Amino acid sequence: MAVLPLVYLVVRSFERGGSVVWDVLARTRTAELALRSLTLAVSVTAACLVLGVLSAWLVARSDLPGRRAFGVLLVLPLAVPSYVAGFTWISVVPDLTGFAGAFVVLTLVSYPYVLLPVAAALRTADPSVEEVARSLGRTRRQVFFAVTVRQIRPAALAGGLLVALYVLSDFGAVSLMRYEAFTLGIYTSYRATFDRTPAAILGLVLVVLAIALTVGERRARGLVAHRGRRQPSAAPLGRARVPALAGTIALVLLTLGVPVVSLAWWLAAGTSTFSVTDVLATTGNTVAVSAFGALLTLLLALPVGILAARHQGRLARGVELAGFAGHALPGITVGLALVFFGIRFAPALYQTVPMLAFAYAVLFLPLAVGAVRTGVAHAPPVLEDVSRSLGHGRWRTGLRVTVPLAAPGVLAGTALVFLTCAKELPATLLLRPTGVDTLATELWTRTEVAAYAAAAPYAAVLLVVAAIPAVALDRFLLQDDSRR
Amino acid sequence: MRRRARIVTLAAALLASTLTACSSADDLIIYSGRNEQLVGALLDQLEDAVGIDVEVRYGGSGEMAAQLLEEGQGTEADVFFSQDAGALGAIGAQGRLAELPADVLGMVPENYQAKDRSWVATSARARVIAYDPRVVEESELPRTIEEVVDPKWKGRVGYAPANGSWQAFVTSVRVLKGEDFAKDWLKKFAANEPKRFDNNISILKAVDEGQLPFGLINHYYWYASAAEKGGEANMKAKLHRVGGGDPLALVNVAGVGIIQGSNQSEAARKAVRFLLSEQAQRHFADQTAEYPANPGVKSSKHQLPPITDLQSPDIDLSKLSSLQETVKLLQEAGLS
Incomplete structure (x- = not known):
């Protein structure tokens, strides 16, 4: 399934023969754009790793005041579509364009990809290792770098990979910031020359880049830390309390404050109007299709994630890789691939909600696979063996032992997919049932004609919708605390 | 359950x-x-x-x-x-x-x-020049594409490279004036360090906010923006229609x-x-x-x-889909 977009790209790339492919690849422009995209991806990923790990530690391990509220607020930027973030930033800081603009906007919307898995890892990692190091006379800082960083490395790198792939596939922020990235070449092909062949060839290049990044991440990942039996105690921040709090507030203001202030300004300054019933109906649609998309993604991710966590076989690796490759493709490419296959092989499902949910699954599978993989890795196989030896069957063992242990990670992944589905635009436009609008499509329709006041409520509701899984996620992890 | x-x-x-x-x-x-x-x-x-x-x-x-x-x-x-x-x-x-x-x-x-x-x-829709009357008089503005690349406008012209209307305009330059002219014009245009924008709306916004003397846009964005701002009187930016069959007056x-x-x-x-x-x-x-x-x-x-009075260039609009070559030219000039 994850391979469908690749098959489509190969079909379209080679329909006019290999010489066209070579022509497109040999353009210096292609290499130039690839380099620009890679530079951006690497810079944003580095910044996200720093921001994500710091904020995750503050939320999960420190005695930062109001850390539960921050746990939700810091995740919310994921709900801000990159084109909304880009537009609001430009209206506040008009000079912020080019590389700097794309860097700032993409970092601020995607660092939660690192924060989420790292916070989960910090909450579940075994604190006794750190305590042993402390008792052996290491300072808190030494312990952090020697022990904690090692414990969260797989989670942080997995998050970093998602950031890198997201940056490669992004078109909204880079086009608004006028940073010429790889996706620009793909979109120019569709929008200006109406030619699908160069777009497909460039898509394949993106896939190769994604595979290289994924393989690199796997080499660097290391082993997943052992899950602890109890929660680590909160580390007192001491004198660092005030700067830590100020830094966290500043991050929230930058990530959420800028869009919210801009939205309020649009509402106040513009004269275009909106209808409350339309906003509500659209919200219902968005929640429904995103929930369907998230559930389907989860269902498909479970076997892949379990395979990847338990068996390091070629098949598991291949499937996982294909999924990640799809994640680096812009939504338009994956959307067209499903148009191609959908109308030929499943015409009854074409442009229905299940087909759209399927597109979401192809696009966002890696978000869920990563979470499932990490979650399952936290449930040691030995516990399953015990269960099996007590006479429980494979399924019963899975349900009673593996699922509860892996649940926090899996739920985090599902929430993440839900958020991402809710803001997805290009594939939604191609595959939604005719006449069904989502918050993202309504937002697009209005911003495209500069009706910002009418657009603002849709953006605001999108944030609220995204807050629900973020809150649920946080509560789930807290419940997990009290059970032990 | x-x-x-x-x-x-x-x-x-x-x-x-x-x-x-x-x-x-x-x-x-x-x-x-x-x-x-x-x-x-x-x-x-x-x-x-x-x-x-x-x-x-x-x-x-x-x-x-x-x-x-x-x-x-x-x-x-x-x-x-x-x-x-x-x-x-x-x-x-x-x-x-x-x-x-x-x-x-x-x-x-x-x-x-x-x-x-x-x-x-x-x-x-017609291509027009949106200008800021606080900075330039309408009489000083270009009346032909040759005047757009005059060095006196260095760094003062806005355009939207990713926008279809810009690419259609460049295509019309190619079709009307020939490949060599287009290539030369784009080279001069690039040398004049034009300001890039994501779309026509951001160009108009920059002109209206006093950040840009003039930009190449489509006429109706001005009316849409005026409607959003509550009236044409609230617009600081004004429109300059070129005419004379020049590509600057292209109608799409x-x-x-x-x-x-x-x-x-x-x-x-x-x-x-x-x-x-x-x-x-x-x-x-x-x-x-x-x-x-x-x-x-x-x-x-x-x-x-009326549409018949626009003095737009005489061009076969279906030829505007021959954008492959345009994009190539734009890439060579570093303007895409």
């Missing part, structure tokens, strides 16, 4: 919503690359004119052209309503558009329809075509006729401030010269 029950309910609800939203073969299905905010109200009225249920699917014109080509014979679309001639030309060239009847084509000047009768313009069109093999071709023809009717044409002139393609209709709201 309760949770499982809830999931089942949700799935059932989704299935129900899927079925109700599903479009039927008895409806007229319009793929609209034109924005719902601009034409939604009009397409709602179209249902009465056509006599059967109408379903409209909105998207970007370029993306929709790709979608229509991917869908091929299997498409449910009956009509393609496009923001630009290029997207229509692209699917027309693949034989995906049916020939329009003569009475429909007769409603629109000949230079605003496809030579192969596959599509017809419904409204037009939004248009419509009927999909080849549509099983609703009678209703589709009615829909096209409706889009060229007095009612629809007035909508374009008044609501979107575009030039009506039907020269018999005038705007009752905006000061728009």
